[in-house]
Amino acid sequence: GENVEQHPSTLSVQEGDSAVIKCTYSDSASNYFPWYKQELGKRPQLIIDIRSNVGEKKDQRIAVTLNKTAKHFSLHITETQPEDSAVYFCAASGKGAQKLVFGQGTRLTINP
């Protein structure tokens, strides 16, 4: 089955700098890759997703890139702000309405 690895497990950056979180997946049939942000005690919130027919997607300060050949995808947050501090999870799934396989999470801390 699918396996998703996420790195780093913790990341600390200065406010205003960029943060990058990377994930690799094992199943070449996976074609949907969402990213979720989870604040302490809260629900995971979808922040951006990408499908395998595109290589990059951007939404304001957040971007995701996908390399299907290498089977990895990354989350990029620019101009980080204190409210970006949270745990971020990547995930992968196959075609259609199927289960998500999550990475282990990255705890991002933005230092003022």
Next chain:
Amino acid sequence: NAGVMQNPRHLVRRRGQEARLRCSPMKGHSHVYWYRQLPEEGLKFMVYLQKENIIDESGMPKERFSAEFPKEGPSILRIQQVVRGDSAAYFCASSPQMTDTQYFGPGTRLTVL
């Protein structure tokens, strides 16, 4: 459009009791997924249901755990004879038919004493 609803938000049970967790998907969503999150860990898939059907239960323990999504009413995740290791946050998510995007509920935090 109300989001995914879960209740109760917190549930305390003693070992051996039953836990019943409810999930109401977003309006118009016919697919429900249950995930478990242990403290300081990621989310693990348990079961995927459509109305009156279990589609994929590959992540759900064979013993003590069951799930349903009846024609009317919320989806139910039932844990019989709970043990301390069942203590976790249980999230459900829903998606519209034939799309990938899953939206999560606020979770039920189960504590087994």
